[in-house]
Amino acid sequence: MSSSDQIALASGIVSVIALVVAVYAIHKGNRNSSVATLISLSESCRGGWNRFLSSTNDEDRVYELAELMNTLEIAAAIVNEDSLAGVSKTLLKAYLEQVITLLRQNAFASAQIEQMLSVPKTFECIQKFYTAPHDSLPSVTRPKRWFQR
Numbered sequence: 001m002s003s004s005d006q007i008a009l010a011s012g013i014v015s016v017i018a019l020v021v022a023v024y025a026i027h028k029g030n031r032n033s034s035v036a037t038l039i040s041l042s043e044s045c046r047g048g049w050n051r052f053l054s055s056t057n058d059e060d061r062v063y064e065l066a067e068l069m070n071t072l073e074i075a076a077a078i079v080n081e082d083s084l085a086g087v088s089k090t091l092l093k094a095y096l097e098q099v100i101t102l103l104r105q106n107a108f109a110s111a112q113i114e115q116m117l118s119v120p121k122t123f124e125c126i127q128k129f130y131t132a133p134h135d136s137l138p139s140v141t142r143p144k145r146w147f148q149r
Contacts, residue, residue, distance in 0.1 A: 034084040034086060034088035037078065037083070038084065038091060042095075044071050045072070045075070045095075048064065048067055049068065061108070062112050065109060065112050066116060069116065069123060069126070072096065072099060072123075072126055075092060075096060076096060076126045076128070076130075079092055079093055079096060080125055096126075
């Protein structure tokens with residue numbers, strides 16, 4: 001084997017190792033980014049819930065519910081785009097499923113959300129998430145409203 005062949009072989013091996021390291025770094029970076037996104041969404045939702053639940057009059061409650069729904073719409077969009085990796089994706093899906101159930105069971109929230117759905121594209125990402133098959137949500141045909149399952 002000539003020295004140029006040995007150099008070519010060594011270069012190929014180094015290239016493969018570099019590729020493996022790059023793929024691993026991207027994989028870890030995606031997971032770290034997913035965790036950071038999940039923590040940020042969690043904080044935003046926690047604050048939204050606190051403001052909604054501590055509101056002392058209906059006008060403030062409706063406003064805070066709308067703000068919470070906007071945050072949940074962002075969370076649903078992230079899940080729908082499959083932007084999270086690993087356990088972060090699982091946790092966010094479970095959280096959204098649980099929150100949708102809680103909102104459906106709350107008479108005030110359900111009535112207000114119905115009024116917020118003034119146009120078909122309102123909370124479109126939540127509706128898409130809700131009607132997609134998930135482990136803990138039964139498969140059904142697409143309902144007119146996301147909380148009528």
